[in-house]
Amino acid sequence: MIIDIITIFPNMFKPVLGESIIKRAQNKGLVKINIYDLRDYSGNIHKKIDSPAFGGGPGMVLRPEPVFKAIESILGESLYPHKKKNSKKNIVFFTPQGKILVQKDIKRFLKYQRLVLLAARYEGIDERIRKYAIDEEVSIGDYVLSGGELPAMVFVDALVRIIPGVVSSRESVLRESFENNLLDYPHYTKPREFRGLKVPDVLLSGDHKKIKEWRKIRAYEITKLKRPDLIEKKRKQT
Ligand code: SAM
Numbered sequence: 001m002i003i004d005i006i007t008i009f010p011n012m013f014k015p016v017l018g019e020s021i022i023k024r025a026q027n028k029g030l031v032k033i034n035i036y037d038l039r040d041y042s043g044n045i046h047k048k049i050d051s052p053a054f055g056g057g058p059g060m061v062l063r064p065e066p067v068f069k070a071i072e073s074i075l076g077e078s079l080y081p082h083k084k085k086n087s088k089k090n091i092v093f094f095t096p097q098g099k100i101l102v103q104k105d106i107k108r109f110l111k112y113q114r115l116v117l118l119a120a121r122y123e124g125i126d127e128r129i130r131k132y133a134i135d136e137e138v139s140i141g142d143y144v145l146s147g148g149e150l151p152a153m154v155f156v157d158a159l160v161r162i163i164p165g166v167v168s169s170r171e172s173v174l175r176e177s178f179e180n181n182l183l184d185y186p187h188y189t190k191p192r193e194f195r196g197l198k199v200p201d202v203l204l205s206g207d208h209k210k211i212k213e214w215r216k217i218r219a220y221e222i223t224k225l226k227r228p229d230l231i232e233k234k235r236k237q238t
Contacts, residue, residue: 001112001163003033004074005152006067007119008049010035012149022157025166033156034074038062041069050122059123067129071116080132088113091135094148094155095124098137103178105138106158117155119148181234183223185215 005013013035016022025031039047043065050060068079071091077083090112099105109115118125118134130137140151160166167173177184188199202214223230 001031001110002114003031003156003159004036004114004116005033005119005156006036006038006070006074006116007147007149007152008038008121009119009147009149010037013153016153017156021166022160025160025163028165030163030165031160036070036074038066038070041066041073043069053123057123061123062120062125062129064126064128064133067118067125068133071118071133074116075114080128083132085135089116090114091116091118091133092155093118093120093125093130093134093137094139094151095120095137096139096142096144098139100139100141101155101158103158106155107162109159110162115159117148117152119152121147178230181223181230181237182219183227183230185219185222 007013017026017033017035022031022033026033038049042049049063049066051063053059053061072078075089077086090109092109092115094117118129138151138155140154145151162173175184188203192199192204200214202210205211220231
């Protein structure tokens, strides 16, 4: 998979994308992440990519030309008026107006060979970008951040870790929170007793059938307590 990120703050991405699982995934050749500075497509010597909003009001708006030019140069294809929907590519814009990201969507994005992510700033983007360049709008929650860089990083992290081969134990990805609309079960590690607090006996029993059953019940209880909405979804599924 190729992930192209368009931003005016390319340096924000380097520390996050250059560490841990995402770094390993790139080194293994399972994902290629390219960062593009939107200012390189400004078309003016001042590298200006924003302008005040027509009609007045506070804040600046990202202009359409640099964003169209950046995407067209990355994909080697024209957008409006000749855009063809390519089922292998998707152009994603991060915005509080987008659909709130859930694990099911993250899995859905796995089907694309190429994703172009647009991280905006200021008041947002010229509406013509939204209408004629963007395929999907994604929000990471009902709050307003200063820019789309953190949402883009959240998205990339969640996506890259489920690319087959990225996390060595496939099982650990498959049984995590939200799989089957359940949250994860509780985990314990050494020591067996910490300040008088003991690890549940069943986990030390070596009886894998019992352990599996215990984890299933705990996952259900935790979900019921913390996210009853997921239990409701699960019920509707069955
Ligand atoms: N004026 C916009 C509004 O009220 O919807 C908010 C603009 S915000 C200050 C600047 C940029 O941050 C947005 O264009 C978007 O790219 C990004 N952003 C902010 N909050 C976000 C969220 N919850 N999810 C995804 N992107 C977000």
